[in-house]
Amino acid sequence: MIRLTGVHKTYGRATALDGLDLDVGEGEFFCLLGPSGAGKTTTLKTVAGLERPDSGTVEIDGEDMSTVEPYDRGVAMCFESYALYPHRSAYDNLASPLRSPRHRLPAAEARARITEVAELLGIGALLDRPVGRLSNGQRQRVALGRVLVRPARAFLLDEPLSHLDAKLRQQMRAELKALGAVRRTTTLYVTHDSVEALALGDRIGVIRDGRIVQTGTREEIWYRPRDTEVARAFGRPRINLLPGVVAAGGVFRSADGSLEVPVGAPVREDTEVLLGVRPRDLGLGGPGHALTGTVYVTEVLGRSVEVTVRLGGQQVSLIVPRGDASGLRADDPVRLTVRPENLLLFEADRPGRPGRRIGKSAR
């Protein structure tokens, strides 16, 4: 269990953490997702004891860490910039954490652990090679392996898959997940990749400007994003956000007047809003509200097609199966449909303040 309460950390005039609260449950795989500079690495370093908070507390398994040295915290951390011994073999690099007095294991047990982790990370055949002669992706896996071989109260992983190509990343995600399920070690995993966060996290914490904006399961974050920025952070292509107002009778009317959709929102008339709908929740025909527009462009993405449609003065994206889009040409009129339960409604964005979600319109 890891708990941070009201943690502040500044570097000179830069505020890295601004009253951060975070709770990672026992055995949980928790993904911390945020853009560059949001405070992700600082959060990990604060848990590891490599940075001291200016104020606030860090607890691990219920124990206050303020006077506990990094070495005694029982956490294993993997940095994005990893330090390996380039002249030593991959095996030696994996074995070295288990040779420290703190983690020393009987030789047979150490060997079994190293072999297991190496197999899981797909580097079993490379164990005899000097690390200096491995590719970046292979090195990154050795660095991750060095963390995972150690018995620890918690793993702290900072973008451990960032140097891998897309295919290997996907494969390693599945393996990491399997590993987590086996070990059930509390894991705090930092990423700026929302696909990775959705794939791995038992829960996800979205961090921005040194604070947690929203914490939840993937379903909670996906269906009930707290604001437009969280909604934009998840899903590619991005969520469509159409500007407009809520008119009489709880009807959304787009800014150019071309589109009306009943949303039944509990807001004052003429409130400026953004209507959100994810590309995969728009269809060509079928049940739901209808929106009419014209095809702008289509792009084949394997078995599906991204269709960009002009709706009045706006453009929206939708993802449909290839067969459904085969006859579409630019400027063709189309009728899009969306189920009412898939509509999200947000307050309009203000400078520096993303629009908050307005209740009810989500499931």
Ligand SMILES: Nc1ncnc2c1ncn2[C@@H]1O[C@H](COP(=O)(O)OP(=O)(O)OP(=O)(O)O)[C@@H](O)[C@H]1O
């Ligand atoms: N040692 C340092 N000295 C000065 N400023 C720092 C230091 N470490 C971090 N910062 C600043 O604190 C803020 C948070 O940095 P942090 O590295 O935690 O972000 P991050 O979310 O991990 O970003 P990235 O994804 O780019 O690694 C940034 O504005 C950064 O410039």
